[in-house]
Amino acid sequence: MPPLESIELQVATGEDVQSDRTAASCEPLSDSHGNGMTRSQAWNLYASHFLSTWNIRTYIVFTAAAYPNTLVASSIRGIVRTLASICFSSIIGRWVDHAPHRLKTLSSTISVNRISVISASVLWSFIVRSGNATQGSLESTSSITQDTVFGLILCLEVLETLSASGNMLSMERDFVVTAADPDGQTYGLTHLNSVMRRIDLICKLIAPILISVIVSATSVQIGVLIVGVMSTASWGVELVCAKRVWDLNPRLRVLKTIEIGDSNTLSQSLPPSGSWHMISQSLRRYGRGFESYFSSEVWIPSMSLSFLHISVLTYSATFITFLLNAGFSLNLITIARAAGSVVEISSTVVTPIGVHYLSKAKVHGRLRGVVARANEDSEDSGVGLLERFPEQQAATETGLERLGLWGISWQLLNLVPVVFAIWSLSPDTTTTTLPTILSRNLGPIVSQPLLAFTLFFFLSISRLGLWIFDLTTQQLTQTMNPASQRSSFAGLEYSFVSLFGLVQHLVAIVLHRPEQFKWIALMSLGATAVSTMAYAGWVCKMRGHLVHWERIGKGCECVKVRLRHVR
Template identity: 30%
Template sequence: MLLFAVVVVLACVEKLAASANTVAVERDWAIVVADALAIPRQDLNASMRRIDLFCKLVAPVVISVIDGLSTRLAIWVVLGVNVLSVGGEYFAIAMVYTAVPQLERRWDTDDEAQDGRAIPRSFSLQRCIRNAAAPWREYISSPVFLASFALSLLYLTVLSFGSTMVTYLLHAGFTPLQVSGMRIGAVAAEISGTWAAPYIMGKIGPIRSGLWFLNWQFGCLAAAVAAFAFYDNQSQLVAVSLIVGVALSRIGLWGFDLSVQFLVQEGVNEHARARFSSTEMALQSIFELLSFATTIAFPLPGQFKYPVYISYGGIGMAAVCFAMYVRKERGHLLHMSKCFGVDKKRIPLQEGVLHAA
């Protein structure tokens, strides 16, 4: 038990370090590199996400094969790969940092320290609380808050090929090999989303693409949620509808993710970018914890429909939040004049209700 506790603590440290790495490289460095090398941001974001998803596709398959031979061997392989990758990753990061001089930016973030003024000890606790709350206030007041919050809501879900849904599928009668095949199909759909997102963003812009991708995700899962409502939770029909719906929805998920990421990169000042991304990731982790809490509250396989309903409700809330963001930015959700064939030029401005964006 002591060894297990040590492993858990180390895993928590690794998770924290990985999040910090993501904020630094994917959310901050990527923008600087794209601007320095005149690379479209949406293309660079998609390429990085594609590599990430490909690794998530290959790694479980390889480890599953090795684990079939020996669990102890699989553990040593994971250790060896991680140890060897540290040097390679550090070398790659150092090369990028050296090759792009714009990454070497420095600015003072503590004006009081810069002025050399001492902070009274009696106010140190108050100052700590104020500093802890400052990123959240800045996050909420950001013009892209609603878009980022919508993305964060999608982490309140069991509708993915994660551990919760895999456990449900195994209980429904699928074999581990079949589940692995399903995960491969889902990741393939996710990768296709990273190809589609830059193309669609280039055609209709990141705001409209985000709206359509999120609606795609919501629509793909409708049949699966309906199946849970009208049929036995543990039937093969319900499980198959869930598998198909989740796999197709991943296209919308990652297309929406890349659209929002582009909006955040464009809408957040570079001095606040790291704080904004860190706060966003903290919020995503909170919603992820809540998704685990739903399975604690409803632990039985026959109760899996309730976490499914909650997850689908989270996607619906995300759609509402992003629709509010679109309405705020563009002044409308749909071009009503185009949808209904109304000629807006014939409607006086003071009398009409349709306005051009």
Template identity: 25%
Template sequence: STWNDRFFEFATFVFIMDIFKDTLLPSSLYGFVFTASGILFSSVVGKWIDCTARLQAIRTLIPVKRISNVLASLGFLVLFTYFDYEAIPEDAKPLCYTIFGLIVATGGALKLSSVGVSIVVEKDWLVMMAQSNSAVLTRVNSIMRRIELVSKMVTPLMFGFVVAAQSPRFCVLFIGFWSAISMFLELHLIQKVYDCIPCLSEDKELMVGHYLGVPTGDDMSGADEDPSDTLSRNHKHHTSYFKRVYRDWLIYYNHPIFAVSLSYAMIYMSVLSIAGTMVSWLKWKGYSDSHIGGMRSIMTLLAIVGTFLMPLMSRRWGLMKTAQVSLILEWLALIPVICSFFIYQSWFTGVLLIAGISLSRMCVWIFDLSQMQILQENVTNSQTGLIHGWHFTLCNLFDLGQFLLTMIWSDPQLFKIPATISFLMIFLAACTFSR
């Protein structure tokens, strides 16, 4: 599943830039909708999971995820086969944009189904399997994280190999076919895991009444009340809902970890990573798919190194200082990257770009693991959902910001502007953490 996700994630932005060669707007739009879907509907998916049996939930989410991959692949195949964007007739452009709009829509479905699978597997199944054994849970979480990083490192290389050996059209067919086949494989393996772990078949508390508004108890006693009283009660209900949201925000804002959480969220507003819109920009610059895949693999390899360095640094300096130092080092590592946008373009600027970004991502992962443990150790059990919920929302909002930047400055020649703003955001994140 992780392999499939990382392969499709990397390929999507390459395909978009292969089709729309002279603008970053389509890739930014895709990323914007992908992230916005997570902000708007992740909580709905989470509530649905709470109200659904474990096996039923995962059996629903996996097909949605893979069918989204297949539909997007079909859309890309049509665009590659029948449309040459540079020579397309004006009367055919609406159809081209419509097909791309459908690809964007599948991106939203893919995001929500991915969130759902993550919640089911990482937040429920793994916890049940660990049976309250903290050491086991830590080990399993570490293995899951490294699987993801290795997939991020290897899939770009495989993508570059497939494209170099065949063509982008063949790669689209490969992804669509593999997504369809892997759906059945994933469902089979999930069923085997479910059958082998007896505790997964235990009933969980399905909070249908709490989450879906099913009337219970005193609510049922008012079924025959006057309609005007019902309207008044509904108005008070909506008012109290917004009051609760504001109250929860104040709890989050006044919590001691707010500065740590905010600084971490701020680094999401960055295009300075070999992913998303930067992949599209590198394609515009003339880098081959294999070169981009190699850059991403180097970046991910150093990120894995960061996961091993963090425990050593935290034992020596403590969590807070480790997080602070890693954030400052991330900013310093990006100085040569920013310089590469403003000096004469040569092979040396490419070296500055990949070296600076790779080192910065190593620091990002050290900071990521540090802030995660800071939050875990300083948030009480009674506030876990509230604090982490706002933390997740804030991260997605800043992540949305990076796509807004490249939508505003969609000309690839102006990519230096979003890059510079990203650099300043990381500096502000370091200042926020140190306040």
């Protein structure tokens, strides 16, 4: 069929596609229990996600063994991975949204990730073996060969990074959302998100430790071999588990319908006039992705979550380096980090309970209040609004918004004593700022063990609020974005996360002296405060208030009455 006839056919059927898309978006809310997710489907889903996450977490780069006397290779590798995520995450998200077959999309990301990891393991084995032959140096390998192999590894690093992002986008923003049961059922979206994040956090804790133990007990070559073998062995199992979920869930087998756009979309179907035309079209699509992101009603929570990655108040390499320079032992830091990971995992248990409890509040607010009034005033307007805000879904969104505010507020409050502890550890107390004055006055009465306890305890429990906020924001972006834009939206979110992470590293490079870390900590606390205020403003806009002042007034009246009876 000629291209113009194909375009006319697409335009002619645009209304049918839109109606099918509307019906598909409402399907999970009205799906019968017979077509719901079963225990077998859930466990196969968890197994597939576990294998993907485990392989991603165990893929450690062996630059320290290959380049023992310099940090240049590690820095180049980190910059390349970060820039790749910033530039291409949105493109990967758009590809996931526009791919009609969900299983083929997920399988493609799995296969590309495994191929890149296996190939990189072979190349790293070659470099490490050459280095061991000369007792840690690479003198036997020519500089050209060394640079060529490392360049190939960097290319595979880009593939591994983007395929891992594509796997997470396809799984979390498409596969899970489509397969989940309605809210309130056993395998609802809140439950699935919590279990999937629990798997991710457990792999984040255990996988690097296990690989490090293996490398320490044997050799780097054995560690590289084990990483490659695990990726090879889990490849087929992961594909089988994903296919089994797809076979047993009717909603996943329905092909996605691509929404027909305006004249810009039609012009993209025409043959390109040249390379410049293709570049301009790519830039336009990239720009429209940003327009779509900032036009979403949930972009503020997403940006607030991304902005938190500028903070160094986490168990990252930068913060651990400061703690070591401050005199804390590596064993103490390791124990504190493990405790923080346990707190993080506990957030996956707290979140479903909190959402269920806070969802019992009345669904009201500026946006939802408009829906309620419209339903009362006009039956015609109520039909479309009810489709957008079903009662159960609106109640769940209310619980997510409220719990998210509790989570990020909890993180902010617990980071305040952490910052004061860091300022107390700083050797430079010649300035007259408020944190310096307080730390100077508290210094004589605060012992070193108490200071260490304050630092690690509050930093660890702050992780509970961070991951509660992360989980609630993830589900809000899943449910409050159109199905055709979920992955594109999340891809841009990943880009912002990488961008703010890059800013964190650049700030650490500028303020690199240990006594300057206190300013980075203060900046991190300020960034958390900005995210908290932005999210609180968004919640106020959505619900119309932050505090039930009428309940506080009633509570005060009850206290007054009781005091009168006591007197």
